[in-house]
Amino acid sequence: MPQLAFASSFWESYDLLEKPVKAGVRKAMQKFQQLTVPELQADKGLHLESVENARDPRMRTIRINDFWRGVVLAPDDGTDVFLLVNVVPHDEAYTWAAKRLYTTNAATRGLEVRNVVALEQLTPALEKAAAAADSLLFAKFSDHVLRELGIDEQVLRAARTIVDKAQLQAFEKLLPEDQFEVLYFLADDFSPEEVYRDVVAVRRPADAGPDPDESLAVAIANTTGRIKLVTDRDELDEILGKPFAAWRIFLHPSQRRVAYRASYSGPVQVTGGPGTGKTVAALHRVKHLLSRSPDSRVLLTTYTNALAASLRENLALLLDHDAALLDRVEVTTVNAYAHGVVGRLDGHIPSPIGDREERRLWQRVAKKLGLPWTEQFLAQEYRHVILAQDLRTLEAYLAASRRGRGSALSAARRQQLWPAVELFESMLREQKATTHLKVCARAAELLAASGPTHDHVVVDEAQDLHPAQWRVLRAAVAPGRDDLFITGDPHQRIYDARVSLGALGIPVTGRTHRLRLNYRSTEETLTWSTGVMSPVTVDDLGGDGSDTLVGYRSLLHGRRPHVAGYGSEQEEVAALVERVREWIGQGIRPAEIGVCARFNVLLDKIYDKLDAAGVPVVRVRDQPAADVEGVRLATMHAMKGLEFRCVAVLGVTAGAVPFAREVTPAEVDALQHESDLLRERCLLFVACTRAREELSVSWSGKASPFLPGQA
Numbered sequence: 180m181p182q183l184a185f186a187s188s189f190w191e192s193y194d195l196l197e198k199p200v201k202a203g204v205r206k207a208m209q210k211f212q213q214l215t216v217p218e219l220q221a222d223k224g225l226h227l228e229s230v231e232n233a234r235d236p237r238m239r240t241i242r243i244n245d246f247w248r249g250v251v252l253a254p255d256d257g258t259d260v261f262l263l264v265n266v267v268p269h270d271e272a273y274t275w276a277a278k279r280l281y282t283t284n285a286a287t288r289g290l291e292v293r294n295v296v297a298l299e300q301l302t303p304a305l306e307k308a309a310a311a312a313d314s315l316l317f318a319k320f321s322d323h324v325l326r327e328l329g330i331d332e333q334v335l336r337a338a339r340t341i342v343d344k345a346q347l348q349a350f351e352k353l354l355p356e357d358q359f360e361v362l363y364f365l366a367d368d369f370s371p372e373e374v375y376r377d378v379v380a381v382r383r384p385a386d387a388g389p390d391p392d393e394s395l396a397v398a399i400a401n402t403t404g405r406i407k408l409v410t411d412r413d414e415l416d417e418i419l420g421k422p423f424a425a426w427r428i429f430l431h432p433s434q435r436r437v438a439y440r441a442s443y444s445g446p447v448q449v450t451g452g453p454g455t456g457k458t459v460a461a462l463h464r465v466k467h468l469l470s471r472s473p474d475s476r477v478l479l480t481t482y483t484n485a486l487a488a489s490l491r492e493n494l495a496l497l498l499d500h501d502a503a504l505l506d507r508v509e510v511t512t513v514n515a516y517a518h519g520v521v522g523r524l525d526g527h528i529p530s531p532i533g534d535r536e537e538r539r540l541w542q543r544v545a546k547k548l549g550l551p552w553t554e555q556f557l558a559q560e561y562r563h564v565i566l567a568q569d570l571r572t573l574e575a576y577l578a579a580s581r582r583g584r585g586s587a588l589s590a591a592r593r594q595q596l597w598p599a600v601e602l603f604e605s606m607l608r609e610q611k612a613t614t615h616l617k618v619c620a621r622a623a624e625l626l627a628a629s630g631p632t633h634d635h636v637v638v639d640e641a642q643d644l645h646p647a648q649w650r651v652l653r654a655a656v657a658p659g660r661d662d663l664f665i666t667g668d669p670h671q672r673i674y675d676a677r678v679s680l681g682a683l684g685i686p687v688t689g690r691t692h693r694l695r696l697n698y699r700s701t702e703e704t705l706t707w708s709t710g711v712m713s714p715v716t717v718d719d720l721g722g723d724g725s726d727t728l729v730g731y732r733s734l735l736h737g738r739r740p741h742v743a744g745y746g747s748e749q750e751e752v753a754a755l756v757e758r759v760r761e762w763i764g765q766g767i768r769p770a771e772i773g774v775c776a777r778f779n780v781l782l783d784k785i786y787d788k789l790d791a792a793g794v795p796v797v798r799v800r801d802q803p804a805a806d807v808e809g810v811r812l813a814t815m816h817a818m819k820g821l822e823f824r825c826v827a828v829l830g831v832t833a834g835a836v837p838f839a840r841e842v843t844p845a846e847v848d849a850l851q852h853e854s855d856l857l858r859e860r861c862l863l864f865v866a867c868t869r870a871r872e873e874l875s876v877s878w879s880g881k882a883s884p885f886l887p888g889q890a
């Protein structure tokens with residue numbers, strides 16, 4: 180019986196088909212599971228026929244209905260895996276199929292496709308132009324080096340004509356996938372050794388023999404990042420019948436490598452720019468961990484309740500709603516987990532106060548004690564020094580290092596400050612209140628005495644966790660193999676968390692991985708948004724150096740972000756209403772549009788204007804269910820982790836981003852000043868990187884200095 184495999188290129192077209200056409204595809208695919216190869220070839224309804232003038236002799240078309248054809252790669256080497264590569268209108272099917280050539284990459288051993296005709300037509304003219312060019316993009320790499328990385332003769336000839344990155348991008352759709360990725364990273368200044376490690380080695384099977392000309396079936400089996408082999412009937416019904424979620428099936432090799440590695444000797448750190456599938460990798464890791472033993476328990480944490488809800492939903496999808504598996508995973512925020520621990524082990528828990536309330540308390544403390552520091556300084560000292568190092572006594576405070584703080588505090592000054600801490604804590608006790616971080620500190624203490632609660636901890640959105648929260652996670656699982664799997668992006672740090680994971684007993688050295696392919700946004704949005712961060716460097720997740728967005732890229736293309744300033748806020752909001760109408764006119768559902776601003780005041784105005792214009796609108800903070808129609812409104816902070824087809828970021832003015840009140844004056848603490856500015860910059864970056872297809876950024880009056888080209 181033949182086997183059936185689906186290329187990712189097929190899903191892009193399948194997803195857009197009308198229901199009856201999809202049913203036709205399903206019916207045709209079932210035949211591949213019911214008939215023998217000779218029966219398939221003889222089947223009148225399927226009409227499996229070769230393509231005239233095809234550059235790949237294995238190319239076949241099949242009939243879906245009068246208008247649609249499927250394009251199939253049929254084995255000609257005695258193996259039996261048929262690969263469905265596309266669904267195309269009848270007239271285009273033959274031209275599409277005739278130009279494509281599938282080959283096995285000599286280095287990765289994966290199956291790749293190229294537009295061989297276009298390459299042949301373009302290369303001679305480009306060679307002429309290249310002869311006159313001042314410099315060529317790949318001149319410094321010898322043919323030998325490129326061949327070792329899997330570049331074949333035709334691609335080598337084309338690569339030798341490329342003068343710059345823009346030209347390389349233009350080649351993207353024509354070149355074989357793995358070879359394009361190799362060239363892309365070389366163009367981005369990665370060394371051939373790094374490219375071999377990150378592109379070739381992650382794909383190449385460990386047992387790859389010397390001969391790259393293996394069968395089509397073997398090449399297909401080597402290409403899990405782009406091809407799904409269907410093993411049984413139920414699986415076929417399931418993947419064709421449900422709304423398709425590519426992330427469940429096709430993982431980038433770098434995602435697969437981190438998520439499905441059998442075991443790690445200790446904590447693992449996975450970083451990557453926005454939309455690189457870190458959350459997806461975390462979810463797959465949970466699936467893997469559950470499969471390794473029948474009764475292990477996993478704690479999966481993220482930053483907000485809304486994100487926890489979405490993790491729960493996606494995990495259920497990935498685990499096929501298997502209740503027994505889902506029961507073994509606790510999905511929650513770190514604060515909620517800590518709250519649960521304290522409630523369970525202490526029997527009661529004071530209620531945590533919010534940031535605003537905390538600030539008010541510090542104000543009262545400063546006033547009452549007549550101290551020479553602002554409430555902002557005291558709150559920061561408490562958060563970044565006292566709670567961060569879990570200092571419980573004056574002696575411990577006197578002995579503590581204040582590295583990272585921009586102002587020195589002599590022993591005498593510390594003695595003067597400590598009563599403020601005591602007063603703050605006694606005021607909390609009086610009110611029978613606490614703070615979230617204090618709950619975490621207590622939870623860590625209780626867990627240290629009672630022992631871990633889980634076998635594995637998986638942490639998403641790790642960049643914003645405070646040391647007190649890390650201590651809870653550290654205590655939730657015993658140190659050892661596969662204890663913590665951590666994903667995060669330091670460029671999205673919006674809550675001023677500074678940690679040294681090593682010092683917290685979470686050593687990740689030697690187990691750090693980076694994801695570079697953005698699956699969410701277009702290259703245009705990504706390039707522009709990366710410009711927001713390019714003037715600065717950010718500390719890495721574990722606090723041991725700096726992080727970088729080098730090599731970060733997207734395969735998607737679309738319009739450039741719409742970036743505009745207006746004379747007044749009124750005009751800006753009016754323009755937004757028009758833009759939203761335009762998007763809806765293009766067929767985008769209101770729920771697929773996200774609108775955000777730094778402050779709720781502006782969001783209120785936007786709400787009223789959209790509402791008055793008859794556009795349904797809801798606030799993200801009200802946690803509307805996914806099926807509730809309405810444009811989503813959120814503050815920039817609440818945009819964390821979310822994504823929308825279209826995103827408008829409003830109010831990006833000099834007064835709001837950065838927001839002066841949230842930035843410590845340089846004369847109070849120069850380091851804190853810099854880090855506050857960085858946090859505000861990251862906030863804009865987070866907001867802008869939520870867009871899948873279109874991004875619009877606007878302001879009225881003076882533009883934010885963080886906007887590329889505005890400083």
Ligand SMILES: Nc1ncnc2c1ncn2[C@@H]1O[C@H](COP(=O)(O)OP(=O)(O)OP(=O)(O)O)[C@@H](O)[C@H]1O
Nearest residue numbers: 425426429430431453454455456457458459698820
């Ligand atoms: N292998 C994949 N194939 C297809 N889509 C993917 C893949 N990996 C991730 N995605 C999609 O890309 C988008 C971003 O993924 P995800 O949320 O995991 O990224 P992230 O790195 O956690 O993002 P952020 O840091 O910005 O929150 C999601 O829509 C996800 O479904």
